[in-house]
Amino acid sequence: MLTTKPVVGFIGTGVMGKSMARNIQKGGYELNVYNRTKEKAEELIAEGAVWCDTVAQLTEKSDVIITIIGYPTDVEDVYLGEDGILAHAKKGTYVIDMTTSTPTLAKQISEEAKKKGVFAFDAPVSxxxxxxREGTLSIMVGGEEEAFETIQPILAQMGTNIQLQGPAGSGQYTKMTNQIVIAGTMLGVSEALVYAKKAGLDQKKVLQSIETGAARSFALSNLGLRMIEGDFNPGFYIKHFIKDLKIALDSARELGLETYGVALAKELYESLAEDGNEDLGTQALYKFYLEQ
Structure with missing residues (x-):
């Protein structure tokens, strides 16, 4: 257990990571940062974060290391690669992967970390x-309960709903549960708002009527208005959601389950990506229905 305020290393300062790292820094933690594209970390550096040139350098200078990067292949390389985190982490280091990745990889990282006396967590977010930006993320954690108590104050800088779901891999299983719900919800919200438009209704008035009733959801309230206004800037990229849907499908099949809604959502999002929309936000699914 850490007895003093730890130095935090943060890898991945993209759309989500930059705000998450900023909130940790605002909490009074000394912050080291690394990103493949340094420009994406410039704002944090200007605010006092210390730039590290490599993953290895950041690891050696940090007590707690947080990652939120692109794909499971990136996670595997950053954690298990020759110059990765586990090759350079000190005994007693805490590592927290907040990327949406695979439960299998989370378990593998945990096993390798144990061999080195490192505490590993999978902690994807929603x-x-x-x-x-607001520090209100839902954080789904897999890992050891005793070690979890040590990292809770850091997680609390980024989220308000922080739940230890079970041993390694449990955070990723929970995130896949979340993504399965979102896949179906995005289909429903997109279809419904285009339906309202085709029926000649004022979509914003319709949204006001239904967003507080039985249909209410985060997607409806937060992304519905963006859809109506044609704002498809990414809060979460289509290309990353496709990655999540692939993980969900594969994981579900490993459990003997067919997820038909996920399969349909994946097909439609892949169609959007093929048309050059992969860097838009997930609310751009609305475009698919609008253009029918």
Missing amino acids: GGDVGA
């Missing part, structure tokens, strides 16, 4: 760019 809440989008707004939750990251």
Whole structure:
């Protein structure tokens, strides 16, 4: 257990990561940062974060290391690669992967970390760019309960709903549960708002009527208005959601379950990506229905 305020290393300062790292820094933690593209970390550096040139350098200078990067292949390389985190972490280091990745990889990282006396957690998040900015993310954690108590104050800088779900991999299983719900919800919200438009209704008035009733959801209230206004700027990229949907499908099949809604959502989002929309936000699914 850490007895003094730890130095935090943060890897991945993109749409979500930059805000999450900023909130940690605002909490009074000394912050080291690394990103493949340094420009994406410039704002944090200007605010006092210390730039590290490599993952290895950041690891050696930090007590707690947080990652939120792109794909499971990136996670594997950053944690298990020759110049990765576990090759350079000191005994007693805490590592927290907040990327949406695979439960299998989370378990593998945990096992390798144990061999080195490192505490590993998988802690994916939900809440989008707004939750990251406001520090209100839902954080789903897999890992050891005793060690979890040590990292809670840091997680509390980024989120308000922080739940230890079970051993390694449990955070990722929970995130996939979340993504399965979102896949179906995005289909419903997109279809409904285009339906309202085709029926000649004022979509904003319709949204006001239904967002507080039985249909209410984060997607409806937060992304519905963006859809109506044609704002498809990414809070969460389509390309990353496709990655999540692939993980959900594969994981579900490993459990003997067919997820038909996820399969349909993946097909439609892949169609959007093929048309050059992969860097838009997930609310751009609305475009698919609007253009029918």
